[in-house]
Amino acid sequence: MAYFAAAYFAAWLILFLYVFYIERKLALLGRDLEHLKNVVKRKKS
């Protein structure tokens, strides 16, 4: 039972950490992009 639980826990931990990384990174990149767009807009005006 311990091996079974450990295998499922480990597999889902790896996959969900990766999903978390992608979601978090996408959110941060989206924020950076908005900020840079505003900087470019200000620079042009």
Place this chain on the structure above:
Amino acid sequence: MRLKNGTIKRCLGITSFLGIFISLYMAFFYTPLDKNLGVVQKIFYIHFPAAIVPYFAFFVVLVCSIIYLKTRDRKWSKIAYASAEIGLVIDTALLVTGTIFDKPTWGVWWVWEPRLTTSLIMWLLYAGYLMLYYSVGEAERRSRLTAVYGIVAFISVPISFMSIRWWRTVHPIVFEPTKIALDTSMWVTTLVFLFSMTLFYAYLLGHRVDMIGLQEEIEDLKDEVED
């Protein structure tokens, strides 16, 4: 390249997560307990898709690399990279579940037998692919080098897949052309799990390609700000 329609991505996400929950339910409650291995055998339901989906992901790397070298369109290079990364993550889950599966069934955490050894070599080769991607700065050169590497590294996939058929090994052959070594509920659950994991891979691929697109857009804007 971005997956333009957000609805497709949302649908893929919902379907894959739903599919995974159904697969888990089937693995825990629908399939019978194995007479010899007991509950430990249920590791197989996650171990098998974690083996097949990386093969598919690395096949996508191969196809996209070939298309990139023919067309020089960088969107194929981005898909190839995203697929390699996701394949490697799922392959890590395969190696981890595999070693945990080995201990109660074979009595050891790791054996240097053909399937395990070739799987580890495959993992190392695609880890090398990611290292190569990040070590080359110039985008065109990086795409060209990783495309060639992606094609060469794919040799490890059929070798890993066929290793249990080519060489003497302790690893079981579950699916053979003439017979399947599982009862109906077991292989149905395995196929549902495999389908759900493939959808999950597609969902991740869409997001990862988006992320690369955003990173490049940010780099371009940074150049514009600095100029």
